[in-house]
Amino acid sequence: MKHKMRGLRSVYLEAIELPFVWERLVLADDLLSGITRDAELGRSTDAGRELANYLDPELNIGELLSINYQDAQVLVHDYARQKVRGLPHGSFLVASRINLDASTEVPAEDEETALVLLRIVGDYQLPNARQMEDYRFQAGMRATDSEETWDHPNRVDEWTKNNLSYGGYKCRVLGTFRMKEADDGTYKFSFGADLVNYYSGRGMKVYKPIGRLLSDIVNFQKTVGESEFGDAGRLRVGRVRFAASEIGVDETLDNVPVEVDPTDFVSRRTFYGGMSRGGKSNAMKITAKAVYLLRAKSASARVGQLIFDPNGEYANANIQDGGSIRSVHEAISGVEYADEIATYGLNEHPNDPQRKIVKINFYGARPTNWADSTAVGQALEQLIVGKQIIATSLGEAGEKYILAFRDADIVVPDDLSGRGDQIRLRREVQVYRGILKAAGFEAPSQTVDIRGLFSRDLRTAMQNNRCDGDNQTNITAAATILGNDSVSWEDFADALRGLLLFMEERDSGWTDFDRGYRDSHEGRPWDRGTINNLLQIFKYPNGVRSFMGLTKQHSARSTTDYAQEVVRDLRLGKLVIFDQSTGDPDQNVAAAERILWAIFNRQKADFVEPSVDDDGEIVPPPPVMVYLEEAHNLLPAAGGKDDLRTIWARTAKEGSKYRIGMVLATQEPSSVMPAILKNTDNWFVAHLNNTDEVRALSKFYDFEDYAHQIKSISDPGFVRMRTLSNPFTIPVQIDLFKARSE
Known part of the structure; x- marks a missing residue:
């Protein structure tokens, strides 16, 4: 009975004390939740301030009049254009409703906490355009018999002049930047290539991005999957350039460095288009160097590269490059030429004693045992x-x-x-x-x-x-x-x-x-x-x-097939330069096709019947890249019946699967088989003087926005660039390649 009473008292006491315990637990949970909410609010507010810090009131150039999912119209005053040193065609703008005088919280999915990225693609006729044309016309007639311009105070009053100073820009909507919460709870600058929403009855301030904001825009890298090379880093290829008649080059303003991820080119297709002397070869050399230097990050990041060199400028030293790309190994200390670079040619060269002569013995060798x-x-x-x-x-x-x-x-x-x-x-x-x-x-x-x-x-x-x-x-x-x-x-x-x-x-x-x-x-x-x-x-x-x-x-002294030697060098991760400057054009085509077939078949064999490492993991084929300078001399003409059966089309369509990257440069994009261009990931487009050629490229991505510029501006190295990890095209002045780093 005593034991039973003790049990009842315990239950009674627990019943009395439980509400107090539960209340303390709830208070503790509320306290922790509050701390968590405060921390999250602090992080989001800090992220909001970070987004607001991108914007400078002095760089406000106008108002967003209207917007939809593809296009936007912006109102700009001449004073604002002058203040920001011009707004050339193709330049970027950002529109936002962020209050620059107050803290901004991030989580709301609204344009209040976002930067809408725009690109200027043309003029927008304002609703009062006809009236303003009449004012201009009248002022112009009054100035015809005078040395004064029509906008002189003697010719037009201040109120009219101010109205005439407004203009409109038609812009392409490229997407939205916002601070987005990552898995680790931090907020990161992120981009989406569209709009989640827009409001017809709301205005937005429009800014010209310069400095840090412009740098983060042009160097933003979207996620395209985990790289086998890890964080390979980014390499400068040039600077932002919007116009041929730019006012000046100031990297603190609108001419910021542009970088690329070298892994974008590995096992992918890359296109360089432009007229002769437009900088295609220069850009290809910079690409090849960027991929080569991956090995400086990791010993395992060795990518075999094969350059078909029609003019000998890759294999042989020249004044323009201050040497040749054969010297690229010097950028990594302790690297020997023979271990990294392999050159092939029809003839020996006095400055390249290690060159391999690309001849075979058409007679073959003498078998020692005809029964085997x-x-x-x-x-x-x-x-x-x-x-x-x-x-x-x-x-x-x-x-x-x-x-x-x-x-x-x-x-x-x-x-x-x-x-x-x-x-x-x-x-x-x-x-x-x-x-x-x-x-x-x-x-x-x-x-x-x-x-x-x-x-x-x-x-x-x-x-x-x-x-x-x-x-x-x-x-x-x-x-x-x-x-x-x-x-x-x-x-x-x-x-x-x-x-x-x-x-x-x-x-x-x-x-x-x-x-x-x-x-x-x-x-x-x-x-x-x-x-x-x-x-x-x-x-x-x-x-x-x-x-x-x-x-x-032919050489009666040759003992090996140079095509198989090229394959072996590529699989060792070497930079291989095939000098075709002294070869017959038809023979050059035949040699290039034979080598590419040898590469394709070997890579395919490794894919179909892969080897296995000591841990039981499948070993993929080693990455290989093939560069085709003056590709229109090597590729079959577009439109042929057997296009899709050629090694070029097969490599373009299936090469990525077999880890073969194709890099081609040509003056004639329309001559390239559609099967190749449709499977191209990286683009560098320079000057083209033909409407048909420009039209051929305007079908891809957003190059249509630059069609007029591509046709009219012939400055060497001025290209429109889009790589695998770039979510939009960027106008770039490509750096001049130098064989030896300063």
């Missing part, structure tokens, strides 16, 4: 590549005998264990090599080994041929030559011409020989068609002359 299919394939790799180069150079049009040679395939079988298969392949290879020598390709030896390739039965049939006159004599002489173990290349070529006669002349005896061969070899013919097709090139003297121009790409 893999070893034979490796030895003949350059021969097969050379055959492909010749086939490409011959094109689709031509005489039947040339096309037959073009289409003759030399294929290494998977199984070469049979002696007959070995002899057949050796015979085809030596016949092809004999044709190369006849076309002027330097041979790796003085004689050609033909031991055992042309049987006694064949030679006997040739000696007993039933032709008449010179044909009979030539075929018989050929049989004699083919009976030797080794002969001179000249004699071998004569023998091949005789063999062609034997295989094609009526009643020569070839048909009987081939029938007997088939009977004794289980129906297999002596020639599967390859020999006959190859020999067609000897039908007429012009045959071997049709590809003599390719001898410049």
Whole structure:
């Protein structure tokens, strides 16, 4: 009973004390909530003041008359224009209702706490425009017989002059800046490329941004995903420039530095458009340098870059650059040239002893074991590549005998264990090599080994041929030559011409020989068609002359395919410069396409069948960038039927997936395949003097706002820039590239 009473008393006491405990807890919670609210209010007020601090009453240039989701109209007085040193076409304005004399809280989603970003795109006719035109006209007539201008106080009264000083600007609405609360509770300067709302019955003050505000506007970087290189930092590429006739350059006002994120270019497509001497090459060099310097931030941030150099200005020192981009490695201390830069060219250069000569051995190497299919394939790799180069150079049009040679395939079988298969392949290879020598390709030896390739039965049939006159004599002489173990290349070529006669002349005896061969070899013919097709090139003297121009790409001493060497250097993260200044234009195109195919196929193979690191993570292909200077000389013409099957279109459409970035520069944007421009992320647009070219670019982003400026202003380096992380286009004067930093 005593124990039971103690329990009841405990319950009674708890019932009495609980309200007091709960009240204390509620008071404590209210106190904490109040502290939290005060802290949040303090942060938001500080953020509001930060937003208000961006604005300067002295930079107020007028009133926002009207606005919608795309356009705005601004009222401006001449005094305000003069006070802020002009308002050129394309310049930025900000409109806001922020009270500059009071603290501003941020959380309200209203224009009271936002900066609306505008761009001047033209004039706006005020409602009283007709009346003001009449005033101007009358004042102008009164001034025609005087040296005074029509706005002189003697010609117009102050009230009228003041009214005439008002004008209107038509502006493009670019979006909204506001202080937005981040995950960590702090407020950060943020941007949205639209309006969340607008009010037709409310006015806004309009300011010209300069200094810090202008810098934060033009250098604002939107989030485009997590970079594999982490915080790579930003690099200056130039300064803001709105007009060719700018008053002066003062970085504290409207000519602030413009920076880019180098990672914007990695695995992306970049376009440089402009007339010759407009600064395209200069901008490309600055881009290449910015990407190269990523490795200074992180040893793993090595991006392979390949520059096709049509004029030699990237590979060779020049006065304009104070050297060449080959010197970019000097910007990072302790970096050796051979480890970072690789140059390729058709010819050696006295100032570049480490240059790799871009020639292949069209003859291939001599296999040590003809029974090993893999070893034979490796030895003949350059021969097969050379055959492909010749086939490409011959094109689709031509005489039947040339096309037959073009289409003759030399294929290494998977199984070469049979002696007959070995002899057949050796015979085809030596016949092809004999044709190369006849076309002027330097041979790796003085004689050609033909031991055992042309049987006694064949030679006997040739000696007993039933032709008449010179044909009979030539075929018989050929049989004699083919009976030797080794002969001179000249004699071998004569023998091949005789063999062609034997295989094609009526009643020569070839048909009987081939029938007997088939009977004794289980129906297999002596020639599967390859020999006959190859020999067609000897039908007429012009045959071997049709590809003599390719001898410049041949070296009997070459041991590797330069396309595969380029791929290896790129995958090591090197800056590769391919000097094409001394090459034939058609051969340059063919070489560029072959290299790009090699890059594409290797990157694709790594994507489709990736390797795995020690932690079991998939290893993506290494990033690679390809620069096409004078791209209209390399890219196929827009509008062709097979555009989408070219390596250029495939790289443009699929390259990002395989981590291949494409950078192209051209004077003719309209010549670029739409498939490429539609997949372009970064843009640098300089002067273009043709309406059609300007119209081609006006289809993309907001370049239409600058169409008149692009066509009329030809100052070198004055570009309209938009990169992956830029939410709007920025007019920039690109810095002059210098090979060596001061």
